[in-house]
Amino acid sequence: MLKFDKIVQVSFLGGQLVYLVTLFLFLALLFSIWKDNRSVLNPILLISFLIMSYFSVGSFFYERGFGVAHDILFGLGFIILPLIVFFSGIFLIYNGIILLKKEGKSKANLLSLLAGFGVVGFFLLIYIRIQYYQFFINSKLLNVLIVSISWSFLIFGVAFLGFMLYSMLYLFMPKGKQYDFIIIHGAGLLGGERVSPLLEKRILKAIEAYNVLDDKNVKLIVSGGQGPDEKISEAKAMADYIKNNTPLSNEAVLLEDKSTTTYENLLFAKALGETLKPHPRFLFVTNDYHVFRTSMFAKKIKMAGDGLGCKTASYYIPSAFIREFIAGVVYLKWLFVALYVPLVLLLLYSYFG
Template sequence: MLYAILAVMTAVFFVLGVRRDRRRVANAVWLGLTLVFGFLWLVSRDDLPEWLDSALGYAVAVAVIGAVLVLPIALIINGVMMLRREGRSLGNLLSLLTGLAIIALGAVFVFALTSGRTWVHAVVGSLVLVAAYVAFLFVSLLLYSIIYGKTGRRTGFAAVIVLGAGLVGDRVPPLLAGRLDRATKLYRREVAAGHAPVIVVSGGQGADEDTSEAAAMRGYLIGRGVPDDVIVLEDRATTTEENLKYSRALLDERGHTGRTVAVTNNYHVFRTAVLARRLRMKTEVIGSRTASYFWPSAFLREFVAILAKRPIPHVLVCAVVVGLYLFVVLV
C-alpha cells in the first residue's frame, strides 16, 4: 500500500510540474519515481494473477540480462561505429566508454561477491549505488525527452529559430540539413495558414569552417524555395545557449512578440527547452530526425550536459545515499 501511495503522490507532482512548465528537469525525475514506485507496488502485491506474476518475473530477468550483457555490447559496437563515421572526439567516444564502464562495474561487482572483506563490499556497493542513481536519472530523462518531443504546440508561430551545427567546409551536412528541412516544413505550414513567420538561422563560424553556419543555412533555405526576405542571420553563436540568446535579441530588435519555436535534432530537444526556460524564453522546441547510430552518443552527451548545469544536487544525493550505505555496512 505504501508504494501505491508514493506512486500516486509522485504522479501528482509530475502532472502539476508539466502543467506549470513542460521544460523542467524535475518533471523527468517525478516521472521516473512514479514508474519505480508503480512497479514496486505491482510486484509487492500478493493477489496478482499467476500469468501476470510470471510475466513480471520474465520481464525483470530480461531487463537485467539486457542491462548487464546486451546493453554494454551494443554501446561498444555503437561507439566503434561512431569513431569510424564521425571521427575521434570525446563526444563520439561516450557510448564506447559507457559500455566499457558497465562491463567493468559488473566485473568488480562479481569480485566483491567472492570477497569476504568488508571494505571491498563497502567500496563496490558505493559504486553500484552511484551507478544506479545515474542510470535512474538517464532513463528518466530519456523517457521524458521522448514525451516532450512528441507533445506540445506544432503551429501558430511568428518566428522559427534554427540552431546551427557543424559544417563540412561550407557545405551543410545531413545533421544540419534535417533541422533546416524541418524548419522549411514549419514555414510552409504557417504560410498555408495565412501567417508569415521569420526564420532565424543561428550559428557562427568555426575554425575548420569556410563560412558561418548561418550563411550556409541561409543558402540552403533559399535553395529550398524559402524567400530571402524572411531569413534573419545570427552569425555569432557558438553554443546552444548563445543560439537562443542572440536569436532572441535579433527578434526583439525587430519587434517580434509572437510565439517562437526553435528547431534542432530530436536528441537535443529537451536540453534546448531547459536552456530556453533558464533564459526565460517562451519558446517551444521541435526536433528533426537523427540517424539511429548517432542517437546513443548524442543523448549521452546531452545527459552529461544537463547534469553539469546543476551538479551540486546530484552530488549531495549520492553523498547521502553512499553515507547511509557505509554506515549500515561498516557500523
C-alpha cells in the same frame, strides 16, 4: 495469532502507502507538464512514477493472492532487467565501434564505446565481488569502493533512463500553432562553408514547420557563429542554402551569426526577435536527441515556445543521447552531489555506528 494480524495490518498499510505515493507522483507529473513541459523536474517525476508504479502493481498482485503474477513481475525486475542492462552495454560497445568507423575518432564519438565498457565492467566487478566474497568482506576499503561504484551506477543509470524516456516523450507532446519566429540551430560546416547533411535536415524540418503555419509573416532565424575552422558563419551558410534551394524570400530569413553554443543560439535569437516584436513566441529546430536539453535552456532564459526535432542517423543516437545526458548532469550538478549525501551517511554509520 495477534502477531500475525499485526504483520498483515502493517503489510496492508504499506501497500496503501505505495498506492498513495504512486498517485501523488502521477498527479505531480501531470501538473508539472501542464505548467511547463520543459521543466527539469519532469524527467525526475516520470522515472519516480514508473518505479513506484512497478511496486504498486507488485503490491496489488501480492494482496490479491496472485502469487505467480507477483513472482513473474519481480523476476522481470530483478533478473530480466539486469540482463537487459548488461546486453545494452554490449550493444553500446558495438555501436561505438560502428560510430568510430563512420564518423572517425573524436572524444564525442568515444562516448558510447566508453559507456558500454563501463556497463560491462560494472557487471564484471559484481561477479568478482560475489566469487571472492570472503576476500572483499575482510577489506573495508574495497567494500567502500564497491558500494560507491554501485551507488554511482544506480543513480546515474536511473537518471539516464529518466532523461532518455522524457526526452522521447517530449518529442510527441503537442506543439503550438502560433509562432513569430523559427530558430534553426547551427552545426559544423563541410569544408568550412557548406551545409552538412545533419544541418540540412534541421533546415528542411524548419521549412516544413513554416509551410504548415497559417501566419506567413513568421521569420526564420538561422543561428550560428563562425568556428575557428570555418570560412563563413553557420548562419550565413544556412541562409545561402535556403536562398539557393527553397522558394523562401530573403526577407523571411534573419541571420544571428555571433553565437557559439546552444545556449547562445537561443539567447541571441531571442534578443533579435524581441527587437522586432514584443513578447514573441519561438519554435526552435534541432535534432531529436537535442530537443529537450535545448528546451531546458529556453526555459532558463524565459523564452516562450517549443522545440521541434528532426531525425538523426540511428547509429549516432546512443552517443548523442549520452552526450546530452552528460551536459544535463553538469547543468544539475548540485542535485547529483546531493544524491551522494545518503551514501556518505551510510558509510560513516558503517564505520562509526
